[in-house]
Amino acid sequence: MTRLILSTSNIVMGGSSIVRQPGTDKSNFELTNSLRANFVAAQEDYSPPQSETSGNTPTFGSANGAEAEKTRPQLSIWTTREGSDYYVPTIDWSLSGVQEEPSQYEITVKLFYLPGASIQERAKYTKDAVELVLKELKIQTIDLLIISFHGLTFDGDCEWRADKINASQGNDEEEIQSWAAVEELHSQGIVKRLGLAEYGSEKLSKFLESVKVPPQVDQINLKDCCNVPPPLIQLAKAKGIELLTHRDCTDILPKGTLREILGQGPQGAGLLSVSKRGLDGMKGEITPQWVVKYTAVVRDRGVIENKGYFAVAELAE
Amino acid sequence: MGLLALGTPLQWSEAKENAAHVRAWGIEQLLAIWNAAKGKEGEALLWGDEIEYFVVNYGEEDEKVTLSLRQADILTALASDEKLKTEGGCVPALQDVVAETSDAPLPIFHPEFGRFMLEATPGRPWGIGFKDLLDVESNMRLRRKIAKEHMYPEEYPITLTTYPRLGSPGVFTAPYYPPSGENLRSQFVPDEIANPHIRFPTLAANIRARRGRKVQVNVPIFKDKNTAWPWKDPTVNYDLFKWPEDDDVRNGAAPDNFIHMDAMAFGMGSCCLQITFQAKNIREGRQMYDQLSPLGPIMLALTAATPIYKGFLADTDVRWNQISNAVDDRTPEELGETPLKHARWRIPKSRYASNSTYISEDPRLRKEYFDPNLIIDPDVKQKLMDGGMDSLLATHFAHLFIRDPIVIFAEDLKELDLTKTDHFENLQSTNWQHMRFKPPPAGSDIGWRVEFRPMEIQVTDFENAAFSVFMVLITRAILSFDLNFYIPIAKVDENMATAHHRNAVLEKKFWFRKNPFPTRLPRPYSSNGSRSGTATPNTISRPPTPIGPVEDEYALMTIEEIMNGGRDGENTFPGLIPLVESYLDSMNVDVETRCEFASYLNLIRKRADGRLWTAAKWIREFVGGHEDYKEDSAVSDKINHDLIGAVIKLDGGERGWVFNVDKFLG
Numbered sequence: 001m002t003r004l005i006l007s008t009s010n011i012v013m014g015g016s017s018i019v020r021q022p023g024t025d026k027s028n029f030e031l032t033n034s035l036r037a038n039f040v041a042a043q044e045d046y047s048p049p050q051s052e053t054s055g056n057t058p059t060f061g062s063a064n065g066a067e068a069e070k071t072r073p074q075l076s077i078w079t080t081r082e083g084s085d086y087y088v089p090t091i092d093w094s095l096s097g098v099q100e101e102p103s104q105y106e107i108t109v110k111l112f113y114l115p116g117a118s119i120q121e122r123a124k125y126t127k128d129a130v131e132l133v134l135k136e137l138k139i140q141t142i143d144l145l146i147i148s149f150h151g152l153t154f155d156g157d158c159e160w161r162a163d164k165i166n167a168s169q170g171n172d173e174e175e176i177q178s179w180a181a182v183e184e185l186h187s188q189g190i191v192k193r194l195g196l197a198e199y200g201s202e203k204l205s206k207f208l209e210s211v212k213v214p215p216q217v218d219q220i221n222l223k224d225c226c227n228v229p230p231p232l233i234q235l236a237k238a239k240g241i242e243l244l245t246h247r248d249c250t251d252i253l254p255k256g257t258l259r260e261i262l263g264q265g266p267q268g269a270g271l272l273s274v275s276k277r278g279l280d281g282m283k284g285e286i287t288p289q290w291v292v293k294y295t296a297v298v299r300d301r302g303v304i305e306n307k308g309y310f311a312v313a314e315l316a317e
Numbered sequence: 318m319g320l321l322a323l324g325t326p327l328q329w330s331e332a333k334e335n336a337a338h339v340r341a342w343g344i345e346q347l348l349a350i351w352n353a354a355k356g357k358e359g360e361a362l363l364w365g366d367e368i369e370y371f372v373v374n375y376g377e378e379d380e381k382v383t384l385s386l387r388q389a390d391i392l393t394a395l396a397s398d399e400k401l402k403t404e405g406g407c408v409p410a411l412q413d414v415v416a417e418t419s420d421a422p423l424p425i426f427h428p429e430f431g432r433f434m435l436e437a438t439p440g441r442p443w444g445i446g447f448k449d450l451l452d453v454e455s456n457m458r459l460r461r462k463i464a465k466e467h468m469y470p471e472e473y474p475i476t477l478t479t480y481p482r483l484g485s486p487g488v489f490t491a492p493y494y495p496p497s498g499e500n501l502r503s504q505f506v507p508d509e510i511a512n513p514h515i516r517f518p519t520l521a522a523n524i525r526a527r528r529g530r531k532v533q534v535n536v537p538i539f540k541d542k543n544t545a546w547p548w549k550d551p552t553v554n555y556d557l558f559k560w561p562e563d564d565d566v567r568n569g570a571a572p573d574n575f576i577h578m579d580a581m582a583f584g585m586g587s588c589c590l591q592i593t594f595q596a597k598n599i600r601e602g603r604q605m606y607d608q609l610s611p612l613g614p615i616m617l618a619l620t621a622a623t624p625i626y627k628g629f630l631a632d633t634d635v636r637w638n639q640i641s642n643a644v645d646d647r648t649p650e651e652l653g654e655t656p657l658k659h660a661r662w663r664i665p666k667s668r669y670a671s672n673s674t675y676i677s678e679d680p681r682l683r684k685e686y687f688d689p690n691l692i693i694d695p696d697v698k699q700k701l702m703d704g705g706m707d708s709l710l711a712t713h714f715a716h717l718f719i720r721d722p723i724v725i726f727a728e729d730l731k732e733l734d735l736t737k738t739d740h741f742e743n744l745q746s747t748n749w750q751h752m753r754f755k756p757p758p759a760g761s762d763i764g765w766r767v768e769f770r771p772m773e774i775q776v777t778d779f780e781n782a783a784f785s786v787f788m789v790l791i792t793r794a795i796l797s798f799d800l801n802f803y804i805p806i807a808k809v810d811e812n813m814a815t816a817h818h819r820n821a822v823l824e825k826k827f828w829f830r831k832n833p834f835p836t837r838l839p840r841p842y843s844s845n846g847s848r849s850g851t852a853t854p855n856t857i858s859r860p861p862t863p864i865g866p867v868e869d870e871y872a873l874m875t876i877e878e879i880m881n882g883g884r885d886g887e888n889t890f891p892g893l894i895p896l897v898e899s900y901l902d903s904m905n906v907d908v909e910t911r912c913e914f915a916s917y918l919n920l921i922r923k924r925a926d927g928r929l930w931t932a933a934k935w936i937r938e939f940v941g942g943h944e945d946y947k948e949d950s951a952v953s954d955k956i957n958h959d960l961i962g963a964v965i966k967l968d969g970g971e972r973g974w975v976f977n978v979d980k981f982l983g
Binding site: 012013014015018020041044045049050100108145182217224226228243244245246247281282297300301302303304 | 361362379444597637666699796797798799834835837838839840841842889891895896898899901902903904905906908911912915918
């Protein structure tokens with residue numbers, strides 16, 4: 001069993017992958033593109049320099065498929081195995097950290113539990129995700145941790161309807177159970193505020209009745225953020241919950257997408273084998289477990305200094 | 318606003334003799350600020366907007382609208398309002414204003430050049446908290462409301478760039494004063510049009526005196542179906558002999574097919590929307606100055622609101638060049654009209670013009686971007702560099718200091734006070750470029766600031782808030798994503814000219830950088846495979862950046878492409894609005910704020926793609942559709958009355974009745 005730890009490094013100056021695509025309400029474009037871009041970048045950076053004269057570095061994220069296959073460096077050059085953990089790409093922790101005093105930042109972390117991953121393991125996932133982020137940013141605390149359960153949406157023809165549909169989505173019991181691990185981080189003082197994503201009024205009120213530490217934020221994705229369902233507005237107001245907007249999809253890293261990102265195709269990292277006897281990549285069943293997104297914003301200047309993702313998947317070899 | 322200290326102003330003949338003196342002391346003061354403040358660090362984002370109004374007398378039944386010259390009375394009324402006094406006061410020019418004591422300090426009102434004008438700013442600077450951004454619009458409304466409450470019932474504060482019939486024959490001010498006064502010597506406007514504070518008449522008179530003739534503000538006339546052609550401005554009087562300057566029109570100052578104006582008030586009487594940002598440190602200030610500069614002409618065209626001058630439809634849509642001409646103090650030698658004999662150099666631009674320098678210590682700043690025609694004073698530059706300033710910034714100030722100080726007070730020449738910045742500001746604040754790089758004021762805890770100056774004032778507070786908030790958000794996107802908008806300064810100049818064309822927002826193309834994204838910083842490589850433990854993000858060495866020809870970096874784009882992004886495969890520019898939205902996507906924004914931002918961004922998006930009209934277009938359509946309009950380019954008293962009436966209605970409950978309001982504001 002191998003745990004794949006995929007990372008994007010800081011994407012905020014990463015160029016076009018951070019720009020939203022026209023016409024999309026929500027997407028995982030930012031995650032998938034910045035993963036790909038970081039793989040290409042790491043392959044370049046960790047490979048021995050070519051002769052001084054060929055300063056013609058390929059542009060970010062645009063490696064041509066056929067060419068990439070020919071020139072793709074060996075995995076050992078740009079990835080690292082540490083026990084059962086496999087870092088794709090290798091993380092140079094000496095480059096991590098924020099530039100100013102940690103108190104200057106508002107750190108927001110959003111954790112996506114992915115479908116197909118173990119519900120029982122969520123406590124561990126939560127701990128692992130937060131640990132990775134703390135290590136990457138070299139900080140001790142997180143201002144806001146938002147949990148995104150899969151299967152929740154705010155889709156519908158009108159806001160009332162979206163709220164109604166939302167009520168029957170997800171699995172309240174499992175979600176409430178998973179919350180204990182999040183509360184733990186809160187009571188340890190590692191996380192200051194807790195939040196949920198995509199919770200409609202019904203789910204939210206049930207949730208509030210059942211948890212010890214209530215969420216202070218509900219992050220919702222509406223087609224038009226001016227049409228928040230009134231029951232949700234009232235509930236949020238009554239319970240002191242801030243309604244924030246976002247544009248992530250909840251199933252942010254489907255298995256097929258992950259296979260493609262890691263696979264042998266033109267856009268792939270060349271890490272997974274296509275077939276059992278095909279190429280020299282790794283083989284086996286891959287299961288995405290969770291994705292965490294982190295953002296460090298310089299509080300009183302509104303400047304995003306660091307933003308990135310970790311995605312973790314299990315590979316049964 | 319600049320300097321309001323009272324004193325004895327020097328006439329031009331004396332001021333001229335003391336120009337070098339003021340410059341030398343100004344440089345000393347600049348070096349003192351530089352040395353004291355170059356290390357300032359960690360300032361928060363604070364920003365402020367400035368809204369300018371003109372005040373009209375308007376009655377529904379009375380066809381005659383006039384400009385109210387009661388600026389001083391209105392400010393006095395604001396200053397002596399007991400209730401406002403207890404809330405801290407709001408007219409710093411007339412009273413001590415205490416802003417810190419209150420959570421929501423009163424807006425601040427200032428005098429302006431035109432005696433018919435008012436300026437209002439928020440009571441304290443805004444921050445980046447999104448709640449602050451939500452307050453901008455309501456604060457702008459509050460400013461308008463408070464101003465209106467201290468006027469006569471028939472007086473209204475109006476946010477149009479120019480009063481459409483300023484300088485038209487007959488009565489256009491209340492009270493009425495005849496034109497042809499000693500200071501302006503204008504055929505069209507009286508001296509009393511300017512704020513009577515001694516600084517302003519002196520500024521106007523000395524600009525005229527330095528120039529050696531009146532300023533010439535000529536705007537091409539819009540040629541309509543019945544417009545005579547060639548068109549001769551019917552309001553020009555060729556038979557005046559009161560002042561020597563009355564010869565100007567006989568010597569060709571008023572060419573055919575141009576609306577002719579002859580005084581500073583035609584330019585400096587315009588209302589603008591200006592935004593000032595405080596930077597984290599000088600480095601960030603210099604970065605913002607450079608990166609916002611190429612946006613100047615784009616935002617000018619997008620906010621176009623100036624289609625009428627002196628009672629005629631113009632063939633241009635924006636105010637910029639008129640202000641530029643209205644304060645152009647260059648002599649014939651400096652203009653290149655006569656050989657250089659006394660002047661030190663020829664000067665390609667007016668004191669009011671688009672930027673001529675880039676100043677950022679940014680490795681992406683290529684020498685090809687600099688203005689090849691930049692004029693600097695080499696002695697000033699040397700002095701600044703001797704004082705420790707780097708060449709890039711020294712060049713910037715050595716360029717600003719090619720000008721003469723226009724208004725000099727005799728009292729200020731006695732002693733150099735290095736704790737003050739008056740002499741430096743004398744030059745700095747009379748260089749009206751589209752960006753201004755502002756050192757911290759002496760003895761304050763304010764940081765380095767950058768002012769964005771090209772935007773035209775908008776008719777409603779909703780629009781003014783929209784453009785202000787947009788500018789704040791785009792600066793945050795620039796800093797977060799390390800965006801690069803550099804193009805050669807010559808191309809920015811060209812864009813500035815392009816922005817003047819009628820309907821440039823939809824019909825013209827502007828030079829813009831194709832790829833605004835930074836090149837990636839590589840990780841440090843070490844051959845033994847171990848990671849260099851000492852490297853920090855700050856010390857990574859840059860790779861040799863592949864440099865192609867500068868010409869490949871930019872292309873002609875429509876405003877729509879620049880704002881909303883390129884649509885075809887060839888133009889991959891992401892668009893300023895998608896960049897702002899991507900920034901917001903990464904921030905924690907509550908639904909209410911995001912909803913408000915969405916309405917602002919929608920307005921701007923639709924102005925850029927033509928679904929909504931600029932104010933210039935709305936005004937043109939209003940005039941064109943008016944029963945009194947004879948398709949001869951003339952904007953009569955009656956049309957003017959109804960236009961002002963419509964503008965007043967836009968602010969109130971009768972908005973739905975206003976002509977084409979849905980095409981204008983959505």
